[in-house]
Amino acid sequence: xxxxxxxxxxxxxxxxxxxxxxxxxxxxxxxxxxxxxxxxxxxxxxxxxxxxxxxxxxxxxxxxxxxxxxxxxxxxxxxxxxxxxxxxxxxxxxxxxxxxxxxxxxxxxxxxxxxxxxxxxxxxxxxxxxxxxxxxxxxxxxxxxxxxxxxxxxxxxxxxxxxxxxxxxxxxxxxxxxxxxxxxxxxxxxxxxxxxxxxxxxxxxxxxxxxxxxxxxxxxxxxxxxxxxxxxxxxxxxxxxxxxxxxxxxxxxxxxxxxxxxxxxxxxxxxxxxxxxxxxxxxxxxxxxxxxxxxxxxxxxxxxxxxxxxxxxxxxxxxxxxxxxxxxxxxxxxxxxxxxxxxxxxxxxxxxxxxxxxxxxxxxxxxxxxxxxxxxxxxxxxxxxxxxxxxxxxxxxxxxx
Numbered sequence: 001x002x003x004x005x006x007x008x009x010x011x012x013x014x015x016x017x018x019x020x021x022x023x024x025x026x027x028x029x030x031x032x033x034x035x036x037x038x039x040x041x042x043x044x045x046x047x048x049x050x051x052x053x054x055x056x057x058x059x060x061x062x063x064x065x066x067x068x069x070x071x072x073x074x075x076x077x078x079x080x081x082x083x084x085x086x087x088x089x090x091x092x093x094x095x096x097x098x099x100x101x102x103x104x105x106x107x108x109x110x111x112x113x114x115x116x117x118x119x120x121x122x123x124x125x126x127x128x129x130x131x132x133x134x135x136x137x138x139x140x141x142x143x144x145x146x147x148x149x150x151x152x153x154x155x156x157x158x159x160x161x162x163x164x165x166x167x168x169x170x171x172x173x174x175x176x177x178x179x180x181x182x183x184x185x186x187x188x189x190x191x192x193x194x195x196x197x198x199x200x201x202x203x204x205x206x207x208x209x210x211x212x213x214x215x216x217x218x219x220x221x222x223x224x225x226x227x228x229x230x231x232x233x234x235x236x237x238x239x240x241x242x243x244x245x246x247x248x249x250x251x252x253x254x255x256x257x258x259x260x261x262x263x264x265x266x267x268x269x270x271x272x273x274x275x276x277x278x279x280x281x282x283x284x285x286x287x288x289x290x291x292x293x294x295x296x297x298x299x300x301x302x303x304x305x306x307x308x309x310x311x312x313x314x315x316x317x318x319x320x321x322x323x324x325x326x327x328x329x330x331x332x333x334x335x336x337x338x339x340x341x342x343x344x345x346x347x348x349x350x351x352x353x354x355x356x357x358x359x360x361x362x363x364x365x366x367x368x369x370x371x372x373x374x375x376x377x378x379x380x381x382x383x384x385x386x387x388x389x390x391x392x393x394x395x396x397x398x399x400x401x
Contacts, residue, residue, distance in 0.1 A: 002104045004063060004081035007070060008166055009052035012077040013178060027179035028052060028075045031241070035069040038399075048162060049119070055084070067172065072239050074205055076174030080158075085165035090125065090133075093165040097157065098137050100167050101146075111149035112138070112169075118161040134159065178207030180241045185209040186319060187282035188291035189274060190245070192228045192347060195293030195322055197236045197339040198330050202321035203291050204240035211285055212243050212395075213278045215250040225347035234398035235339045246281050247391040250274070252382045260374040264360045267301045268368055272313045273383070279314050280387060290318045295325055300359040309363050338400060 009032065014024040025047050032054060033045040041061030045054050054070070063081075070079050085096045097114075116130035125133070135148055138157070160166040188200040190212040200210045214229045226247065233243045250270075257269050278290055294302045301310070311318055322330050334340040 002083075002100075004083070005056040005061060006082045006084050007054040007066070008080040008082045008160070008168060009054065009070070009076055009174075010078040010080065010171075011052070011075055012176060014075060015050060024075070024179055024182055025052070027182050028073070031075070031179050032070065032073050034241075035073050036066060039065045039069055041066065051160075051162075053082075053166075071172065071174050073179075074175050074177045074207065074239065075179040077176050079172040079174055080168040081170055081172075082166045082168040085167065088120070088123075088161050088163070088165055090123070090130065093159060093161065094134055094137055096165065097134050097159055097167055098141055100169075101138055101142060101157065104169065107145075109145040110154035111147050111152075112155045112157050113148065113150050113153040114138070115156050115158040116161070117158070120161065123161065130159070130161075175205060175239065177205035180204055180207060181209040183207030184289070185211065185285070185287045186289040186291045187278055187285065187287045188212045189278050189293075190214050190229055190233060191293070192225055192232065192343065192345075193293065194327075194334050194340065194343040195295060195298075195330055196291075197232045197293075197343065198333045198337070199291055199293040199319075199321045200236050200243075201239050201333070201337050201339075203319060204236075208289075208291075210236075210240045210243060210291065211246070211282075211287060213246040213248060213281055215248050215274055215277075217251045217254055218249065220251065220254075222347060228342060228345050228347050230393060230395060231342050231398065232339055233393075233395035235337070235342060235400070237395050238397040238400070239337060242397070243395040244285070245393040245395050247393060248277055248281075248386055249389055250277075250386060253379070253386055256375055256378050256382055260378075261371050264358055265363060265368060265371055267359050268306055268309050268363050269372055271301055271306075271310045272368070272372070273379075275310050275318075276313050277383070277387060279316050281390070282316060287316070289316050290314060292318060292320050293322055293330075294320050295322050295327070295330065298327065300361045303361050305362040305364075306360075309365050309368050312365055312369075 014021060017024050029045050029047050029052055036043045039062050042057035043054055070076060083100050085093055114131040114135045116127045118127055138146060155169050157169050183206055186203060186208050188210050190196045204210050212233055216226050233245045237243045253273055254270055257266060261269050282290060296302060334343060
């Protein structure tokens with residue numbers, strides 16, 4: 001079997017970033033290099049106009065591990081395993097393409113189309129001429145099992161002539177989007193459910209560096225519930241990069257709300273204090289927004305009126321990437337990114353423990369604010385205690401077999 005030792009990385013949106021394009025390219029190069037640090041092999045990552053390349057040094061490499069890591073790097077549109085010829089001499093390049101086909105596909109039968117791309121327009125032949133030459137040589141040697149189809153081929157045989165000749169015939173889909181951190185930083189309210197990890201992933205895909213906050217309510221929620229959220233953060237970090245998780249002890253605030261406020265408003269008022277604390281932590285961490293996994297109408301606290309009430313306590317923008325998704329849409333993404341099985345583990349979070357039997361679905365903001373005043377004699381001290389006792393956990397990407 002042919003052993004690939006290099007990859008050509010294609011990106012999409014980065015290519016239209018104008019004068020700032022180099023910032024996105026440099027971020028992508030750095031994040032690819034970081035993603036490969038734990039993979040067997042010595043990898044060199046470098047950029048050329050419109051492309052990023054990964055080359056393995058001497059010694060053994062983990063090809064599948066490297067490919068898997070590259071597929072999770074935000075900003076990578078396509079990954080092409082490549083064979084590199086250290087020459088742009090056309091005769092040499094022609095010979096190597098023919099040899100490449102024989103080594104990669106020694107017995108297969110398929111249709112193909114040759115795509116030649118040259119960066120040096122002073123070459124003696126044009127790209128269509130080079131493509132035709134290579135196609136003819138392939139048919140000459142392998143015409144008994146290969147044939148040309150320019151409209152709908154089984155494989156595109158591509159050769160890019162730059163400083164070297166880069167040959168490839170396979171294109172693997174990456175995550176796309178933008179490199180992490182190029183769009184700023186946001187704080188995600190991470191529960192133990194299905195939706196919030198998906199929301200964090202989707203923001204990361206748009207180049208946002210995601211941190212997270214989890215509201216813990218011991219003894220009403222167990223250490224297993226907390227560990228579940230840590231695991232979700234680590235699973236999400238496989239795509240989003242390291243996540244700083246703030247764990248807030250929310251028990252005393254919840255008990256005060258339960259004791260002093262109308263029970264049908266419990267979830268809304270609790271949610272408002274979660275948003276307040278999340279915003280305080282976000283501002284200290286230089287975040288420029290909050291992120292939640294809320295979807296309109298999914299539960300009582302996610303109606304339009306409820307979202308209005310929770311938004312009212314925030315000065316930072318609140319981003320809700322799954323706001324119009326059906327539940328199944330969210331589940332599908334969570335299954336693809338590997339968070340679903342952990343999300344459905346039966347460990348209760350603090351919201352489900354204190355949920356009202358008949359929660360208000362269309363709260364009036366004025367009434368919520370009026371009822372919150374019943375907390376005035378205790379809330380400042382409880383709020384300060386909760387913020388001052390925050391635990392911070394650095395969640396690195398979880399290795400998954």
